[in-house]
Amino acid sequence: MNAPTMLCIEPDIFWDDLLLGTRFCTARRTVTETDLVNFANLTWLTEELFSNAEPSDRARMAISARVVPGGLVYTFAEGLVAPSFRAAGLAFLGAELQMHGPTLVGDTLQVECEVIESRPTSKADRGLVRTRNAVVNQRGESVLVYTPLRLMRRRPA
Numbered sequence: 001m002n003a004p005t006m007l008c009i010e011p012d013i014f015w016d017d018l019l020l021g022t023r024f025c026t027a028r029r030t031v032t033e034t035d036l037v038n039f040a041n042l043t044w045l046t047e048e049l050f051s052n053a054e055p056s057d058r059a060r061m062a063i064s065a066r067v068v069p070g071g072l073v074y075t076f077a078e079g080l081v082a083p084s085f086r087a088a089g090l091a092f093l094g095a096e097l098q099m100h101g102p103t104l105v106g107d108t109l110q111v112e113c114e115v116i117e118s119r120p121t122s123k124a125d126r127g128l129v130r131t132r133n134a135v136v137n138q139r140g141e142s143v144l145v146y147t148p149l150r151l152m153r154r155r156p157a
Contacts, residue, residue, distance in 0.1 A: 012086075012087040012088070013084060013085065013087070013088060014087070014088040014152065014153055014154055014155040015088060015118070015120075015126070015127030015128075015129055015152040015153060015154045015155075016127070016154050016155045017155070018115045018118055018129050018131075018152075019115065019118065020115055020116070020117070020118050021114065021115060022114070022115040023112070023113065023114045023115075024084070024112075024113050025110055025111065025112045025113065026080035026081055026084070026110055026111040026113070027080060027110070028080075028108050028109065028110045028138075029076055029079075029080060029108065029109055029110075030106065030107070030108040030109075031068050031072070031073075031076065031103060031104075031105055031106065031107050031108075031109065032105065032106075033066065033105050035068075035072065035076075035105075036050065036066060036068055036069075036072065036105055039068075039069060039071070039072040039075075040069070043069075043071065045069050045071075049067050050066070050067065050068075050069055053066065064104070065104040065105050065106055066104065066105040067102050067103070067104060068102075068103040068104060068105060068107070070097075070099050070103075070144065072103075073099075073103045073109065073135055073143060073144050074097060074135075074144060074146065076109055076135075077109070077111050077133060077135045077144065077146070080109070080110070080111050081111050081113065081133060084113075085150065085152065087153070088152045088153040088154075089150060089151075089152055089153075090126065090150075090151040090152060090153060091150065091151040092148060092149075092150055093128075093148075093149040093150065093151060094148070094149055095146045095147055095148040095149065096146065096147050097144065097145075097146040098144070098145050098146070099143070099144055100141075100142045100143055100144060100145060101141055101142070101143045102143065103135075103137065103143045103144075107137045107138060107143075108137065108138040109135055109136070109137060109143075110135075110136055111133050111134070111135055111136070112133070112134045112136055113131045113132070113133050113134075114131060114132045115129060115130070115131055116130055116131060116132045116147065117129065117130035117149075118130070120154075121151070124154070125153060125154050125156075126151060126152065126153060126154060127151075127152055127154055128149060128150070128151060128152070129149070129150055129152055130147055130148065130149045130150075131147065131148060131150075132145065132147050133145065133146050133147070133148065
């Protein structure tokens with residue numbers, strides 16, 4: 001059975017619905033100055049690049065706005081993806097994560113997902129799915145790619 005090119009994700013998607021090659025994207029979210037300040041304060045990320053509105057490094061790096069920590073970008077990405085697995089998600093088992101470019105205050109992010117691995121578990125009511133999640137900004141630039149492995153419920157018989 002061929003996977004659809006792009007799937008409109010519903011909140012009640014199950015492991016059985018995520019065929020190898022299935023692609024879907026999330027809603028969009030804009031990163032604000034308040035998001036950056038709150039995250040930096042919550043995590044104690046006091047690096048000048050995040051906490052100083054005019055750091056000397058920014059001119060050297062040719063960056064026009066405040067840089068957002070990669071941890072915040074990842075957290076936003078998971079927040080955008082999570083509603084897709086609300087009914088069937090059981091556990092986040094791990095992920096490989098790679099930063100591809102900076103995210104700046106004012107950037108609007110969306111996650112483009114593709115199922116790259118899917119297999120049943122020894123328990124008949126569960127399956128494992130791994131997706132390649134690319135966090136893309138409003139300019140179409142991929143800023144973060146991660147490959148989470150999730151334990152999910154199978155559709156009830």
